[in-house]
Amino acid sequence: MKTRNILLGVSGGIAAYKAPELVRRLRERGADVQVVMTRSAAEFVTETALQAVSGRPVRSNLWDRDAEAAMGHIELARWADTILVAPATAEFLSRLATGSGADLLSTLCLASEAPVVVAPAMNRVMWASAAVQANCEVLASRGVRFIGPDSGDQACGEQGPGRMSEPEAIAAEVMDGVAAPAAAPVAAAARPQLLAGKKVMITAGPTREAIDPVRYITNRSSGKMGYALAQAALDAGAEVTLISGPVNIAPPASAVVVAVESAQQLFAATHEHIDDIDIFIAAAAVSDYRPDKTSAHKIKKSQAEMHLDLVRAPDTLASVARLENAPFTVGFAAETDRVRDYARGKLQNKKLDMIVANKVGADCGFDYDDNTVDVYWRDGEKAYPKALKTELAHELIALIAERYNARYSAETQTELPAISVRD
Structure with a gap:
């Protein structure tokens, strides 16, 4: 050659x-x-x-x-x-x-x-x-x-x-x-203003659940996907509120940014700003569990073992989907195996409109600039090959806008009354 x-x-x-x-x-x-x-x-x-x-x-x-x-x-x-x-x-x-x-x-x-x-x-x-x-x-x-x-x-x-x-x-x-x-x-x-006039809320990044003033439980989320989605939604004409856990990324200049740390703070900030939101995208990697008690002082190394009692952290995504006038709700599922099964189960159990699923591990997902995802909704799905998260975000926003409009159109359609004709 x-x-x-x-x-x-x-x-x-x-x-x-x-x-x-x-x-x-x-x-x-x-x-x-x-x-x-x-x-x-x-x-x-x-x-x-x-x-x-x-x-x-x-x-x-x-x-x-x-x-x-x-x-x-x-x-x-x-x-x-x-x-x-x-x-x-x-x-x-x-x-x-x-x-x-x-x-x-x-x-x-x-x-x-x-x-x-x-x-x-x-x-x-x-x-x-x-x-x-x-x-x-x-x-x-x-x-x-x-x-x-x-x-x-x-x-x-x-x-x-x-x-x-x-x-x-x-x-x-x-x-x-x-x-x-x-x-x-x-x-x-x-860019096509697919979300012109719409209000979008996006959660991004990890949460930190304090053990004491020095230590906490967290995860490997970098926030790159959530921040890319926020920029893509802005590019599509939306007003964006970004609820962000601790990350090392500069936020989009035009977004309203609310900084949080714990799952409880993310839950509270989301519900404080959820009014009038048209689309909610939960890209944050929120802790499922938090320590039952948080020490006010640094825990000293005094014993060979230490045990933590954990309790469930609030589920922000499920709570938004259950609202009486819930926005179009998009979840994320980061899984190490059986990605499709777990994602579809989460879509159904939490009554979401759409879920974005991806495999994570040592060589993919968290911390990387690129990603590959599969998107599911009640009667459809779409796969996206590996691409930079910044590019993938625009593709996802376009699909979200399409499915949002499809749901809105279905809800506003009314059945015409039957007409009887007499001789």
Whole structure:
């Protein structure tokens, strides 16, 4: 099999620090990688690092006398099977859209007949701007392929769309042919407003059940799925209330966030804010049990054994589903085995409208950026293959909106009275 020649262009954004990892992932899949950097990229990653992982001298100067004596940029343009620019900053996308050849990388994009793939990376406001989106539409119309961007934490401290896709995902799409040529990506502000005017409450993260002021019982939930769902619901036009256990994630800027710690606090906060909520999504990993008593002082190590008496913690999900005017209620089931059986049992026993189920363990589920889930409702189900949680969240929100509208339509339909006709 012929080695794929990948010309990797690195432009000047903070995501350039991921470039060495991207080179490694591409080479693992059999690619020969030539790195071309812009001047600004050198502010974030060194030529030495990129040369070490690629095994080839890094090119950065259109006016390199030694290389250009033999028209080096034309030679590179013909060598490349694919030109991949990652990260692709707003400034570089602008140059590419206008056909500028101001430096080596943009000149190579103009001079090569190889397909061009870009992985945008920038602040969420920049990504949503009309100018950037217009440039993306121009590039997509010319056959440029887009990978990402993803939605998530950004270096500026904000959260939203604009984060460069992870190196593993980019390498898989470029080398394994996962991605098809696509239209210009859609900024968050331009996403279909499937939940416009709706109020959504989402619980996320773990809970902590105190044993004493130092110790507690908890679980491995990172909150990534719940926070991704909150952002996806906001992108779909909803007003979002996020009830969050202790996590290390910046919350979506537009969400109303209520921080809690224990299962009892989560229960109380949920019912305090549940009025007028249209959709309730219980993504939090809530403790099933809590210590019967909590010591006011640190328990000293004085005996060989210590026993804890545990009692049931309040079941927030079941309590919401039992409300007289319950919102559309979505549960989550994280299981280590018999995922389908346990999920369908939870759906029925708690009288939920929908449940999202996934397998968890040492190599999947908690703490990971990706996930694979199966969704069940009373008369249907749908499976989602492994994807980044930020991408999966938008798929789930779209399905939730679809099922919510189906239930609402069924409830508002009235049977027409029978009409009798007399002769």
